[in-house]
Amino acid sequence: xxxxxxxxxxxxxxxxxxxxxxxxxxxxxxxxxxxxxxxxxxxxxxxxxxxxxxxxxxxxxxxxxxxxxxxxxxxxxxxxxxxxxxxxxxxxxxxxxxxxxxxxxxxxxxxxxxxxxxxxxxxxxxxxxxxxxxxxxxxxxxxxxxxxxxxxxxxxxxxxxxxxxxxxxxxxxxxxxxxxxxxxxxxxxxxxxxxxxxxxxxxxxxxxxxxxxxxxxxxxxxxxxxxxxxxxxxxxxxxxxxxxxxxxxxxxxxxxxxxxxxxxxxxxxxxxxxxxxxxxxxxxxxxxxxxxxxxxxxxxxxxxxxxxxxxxxxxxxxxxxxxxxxxxxxxxxxxxxxxxxxxxxxxxxxxxxxxxxxxxxxxxxxxxxxxxxxxxxxxxxxxxxxxxxxxxxxxxxxxxxxxxxxxxxxxxxxxxxxxxxxxxxxxxxxxxxxxxxxxxxxxxxxxxxxxxxxxxxxxxxxxxxxxxxxxxxxxxxxxxxxxxxxxxxxxxxxxxxxxxxxxxxxxxxxxxxxxxxxxxxxxxxxxxxxxxxxxxxxxxxxxxxxxxxxxxxxxxxxxxxxxxxxxxxxxxxxxxxxxxxxxxxxxxxxxxxxxxxxxxxxxxxxxxxxxxxxxxxxxxxxxxxxxxxxxxxxxxxxxxxxxxxxxxxxxxxxxxxxxxxxxxxxxxxxxxxxxxxxxxxxxxxxxxxxxxxxxxxxxxxxxxxxxxxxxxxxxxxxxxxxxxxxxxxxxxxxxxxxxxxxx
Numbered sequence: 060x061x062x063x064x065x066x067x068x069x070x071x072x073x074x075x076x077x078x079x080x081x082x083x084x085x086x087x088x089x090x091x092x093x094x095x096x097x098x099x100x101x102x103x104x105x106x107x108x109x110x111x112x113x114x115x116x117x118x119x120x121x122x123x124x125x126x127x128x129x130x131x132x133x134x135x136x137x138x139x140x141x142x143x144x145x146x147x148x149x150x151x152x153x154x155x156x157x158x159x160x161x162x163x164x165x166x167x168x169x170x171x172x173x174x175x176x177x178x179x180x181x182x183x184x185x186x187x188x189x190x191x192x193x194x195x196x197x198x199x200x201x202x203x204x205x206x207x208x209x210x211x212x213x214x215x216x217x218x219x220x221x222x223x224x225x226x227x228x229x230x231x232x233x234x235x236x237x238x239x240x241x242x243x244x245x246x247x248x249x250x251x252x253x254x255x256x257x258x259x260x261x262x263x264x265x266x267x268x269x270x271x272x273x274x275x276x277x278x279x280x281x282x283x284x285x286x287x288x289x290x291x292x293x294x295x296x297x298x299x300x301x302x303x304x305x306x307x308x309x310x311x312x313x314x315x316x317x318x319x320x321x322x323x324x325x326x327x328x329x330x331x332x333x334x335x336x337x338x339x340x341x342x343x344x345x346x347x348x349x350x351x352x353x354x355x356x357x358x359x360x361x362x363x364x365x366x367x368x369x370x371x372x373x374x375x376x377x378x379x380x381x382x383x384x385x386x387x388x389x390x391x392x393x394x395x396x397x398x399x400x401x402x403x404x405x406x407x408x409x410x411x412x413x414x415x416x417x418x419x420x421x422x423x424x425x426x427x428x429x430x431x432x433x434x435x436x437x438x439x440x441x442x443x444x445x446x447x448x449x450x451x452x453x454x455x456x457x458x459x460x461x462x463x464x465x466x467x468x469x470x471x472x473x474x475x476x477x478x479x480x481x482x483x484x485x486x487x488x489x490x491x492x493x494x495x496x497x498x499x500x501x502x503x504x505x506x507x508x509x510x511x512x513x514x515x516x517x518x519x520x521x522x523x524x525x526x527x528x529x530x531x532x533x534x535x536x537x538x539x540x541x542x543x544x545x546x547x548x549x550x551x552x553x554x555x556x557x558x559x560x561x562x563x564x565x566x567x568x569x570x571x572x573x574x575x576x577x578x579x580x581x582x583x584x585x586x587x588x589x590x591x592x593x594x595x596x597x598x599x600x601x602x603x604x605x606x607x608x609x610x611x612x613x614x615x616x617x618x619x620x621x622x623x624x625x626x627x628x629x630x631x632x633x634x635x636x637x638x639x640x641x642x643x644x645x646x647x648x649x650x651x652x653x654x655x656x657x658x659x660x661x662x663x664x665x666x667x668x669x670x671x672x673x674x675x676x677x678x679x680x681x682x683x684x685x686x687x688x689x690x691x692x693x694x695x696x697x698x699x700x701x702x703x704x705x706x707x708x709x710x711x712x713x714x715x716x717x718x719x720x721x722x723x724x725x726x727x728x729x730x731x732x733x734x735x736x737x738x739x740x741x742x743x744x745x746x747x748x749x750x751x752x753x754x755x756x757x758x759x760x761x762x763x764x765x766x767x768x769x770x771x772x773x774x775x776x777x778x779x780x781x782x783x784x785x786x787x788x789x790x791x792x793x794x795x796x797x798x799x800x801x802x
Contacts, residue, residue: 141232181218248269260309283315385425540567618636673792727764
């Protein structure tokens with residue numbers, strides 16, 4: 060009976076709704092740069108003159124942000140890309156995708172920064188390998204920013220190159236815009252859309268499409284719980300070049316309505332596909348915690364707006380339901396907290412809020428006035444309220460007051476706490492006056508170690524923490540764990556201390572896999588580990604503070620999503636699933652690289668010995684000492700030779716943004732592996748001349764590896780960071796092996 064009912068329901072879900080039919084919407088041409096994969100020859104650190112707000116101490120070298128390539132596509136002129144110098148530099152936008160390998164480019168706009176170029180070339184590529192020059196610009200006295208191409212140029216990517224003869228000052232670009240032509244033909248329709256429930260929280264969508272009358276560039280998927288919804292941003296859940304989609308983290312026993320439209324490169328839309336619907340299975344969905352989030356709270360360069368949109372969509376598919384915007388290096392979040400965001404930034408926030416709402420994610424805006432606020436000045440409080448109201452008017456309904464990492468932190472005491480309590484409670488009442496549904500979280504000045512630790516080590520800190528219990532009960536308070544800032548393990552006992560102290564469940568700001576400060580050259584691809592499975596007894600929610608590499612962060616975040624949604628969470632299994640899901644096209648290469656990026660220099664149990672190749676190295680050394688090592692040497696060399704090809708294999712990743720973030724580490728792994736093979740040859744070779752050659756090759760390759768700043772199977776960190784936070788290991792797995800072999 061159930062099978063018959065499901066089949067009937069499935070057929071009904073395909074019936075077009077009243078009024079649906081063939082329709083083309085002529086849209087204003089869309090700037091497609093935000094959809095591009097951006098790469099560049101280099102990027103430089105922000106200059107002192109480019110630091111806004113005057114808080115120079117915040118911009119110590121370890122946390123000084125860079126002007127990365129992605130800033131040319133984030134629809135903001137507050138950020139920009141800048142190269143290290145102008146000696147053969149370039150920036151490229153790859154616009155083609157699996158639906159449309161070559162796109163029609165009819166217009167290019169370059170919004171130059173302070174360091175504008177006057178001599179440069181425009182090139183295009185149809186395959187990503189060979190390039191054709193289409194314009195050469197040499198205008199010393201006039202501005203050159205807009206270029207029209209008639210007929211449109213068909214290309215997969217467009218590149219701007221700057222010649223070697225140019226000044227060493229370098230160049231900067233605020234924004235690049237790319238447009239297609241006005242089109243007479245609409246993109247082909249979406250056909251045969253099927254919606255099918257897979258579980259209590261998943262619905263699978265499949266469809267076909269026609270490339271006639273004109274090819275589509277992408278598909279947009281809209282979703283709502285009512286059939287009569289508008290096709291606007293408030294219901295847009297995905298943009299894809301695939302013909303399938305699994306909608307996850309849905310409510311059980313709920314009917315969802317979908318419409319999928321095709322869109323051309325220029326922005327024309329075909330709305331002819333009917334709406335379909337499906338109902339998730341009845342039952343319950345397991346969530347370990349009510350609040351499951353990501354906080355963009357790191358130092359170094361903030362994510363781009365387009366990466367935030369992609370991150371929200373990733374989060375929605377993996378069990379997360381909260382995102383806090385709190386990047387330390389956003390000047391309007393911290394140094395310039397009193398000032399309004401520029402208009403472009405406000406528009407970006409509107410889009411973020413609408414995207415989050417469509418996906419069922421709460422977007423929380425964090426503000427950090429603690430660098431210079433006067434807690435007792437009424438004018439300061441009014442300025443803070445005005446800033447929050449400004450964000451409220453953009454659609455934000457959840458807020459976080461961040462008073463962490465501020466001057467005077469080491470002198471935190473009861474008096475400071477009383478000032479902060481008054482401020483928090485006044486802001487809470489203000490927000491409730493705007494909308495009773497508003498939420499407020501609080502990040503205190505003392506945010507780490509167990510309460511019992513401070514009772515013994517620093518009574519002033521203990522009294523500070525005790526006083527926070529006077530904060531309104533609905534305001535949730537954050538804590539980073541029982542260690543200093545970075546906690547290898549977070550236990551229920553320490554968490555429960557704060558629950559009892561503050562009279563409410565707490566929030567955890569979890570500093571994994573964050574890699575700011577002295578960890579900026581480390582990439583953490585290991586799973587979410589060391590968190591008690593029963594934290595929900597004392598904890599309302601956990602927020603991961605991820606890396607400034609958003610795509611690389613998704614590996615750890617994927618496993619964190621499994622921690623949230625799987626009762627018997629297994630980190631190793633979750634890691635395998637993450638590699639499979641995120642490593643499409645290059646699963647083996649991503650697995651090899653992640654195996655060498657499991658360690659964390661501040662977590663003693665996560666040392667370089669976690670790398671599987673360590674066992675092969677140990678096995679070889681044992682056999683070598685025994686004098687019977689051919690088998691072990693062969694096994695080790697086979698893995699090293701595979702590692703040597705890692706960059707070439709990893710380049711096949713479907714997610715090119717992930718490839719660009721991991722490329723330096725992949726190239727270093729390759730050089731380490733090649734050097735290790737030569738080191739092995741040195742040990743095993745009998746001929747003196749060949750032995751000498753092997754040693755020289757190993758040393759040269761090791762020196763080349765050392766030129767790449769990314770750390771691979773390497774737990775070494777800078778002296779200052781080591782002194783501040785402490786560590787138990789100072790090893791580089793490959794470096795140690797090579798040095799031992801050739802000594």
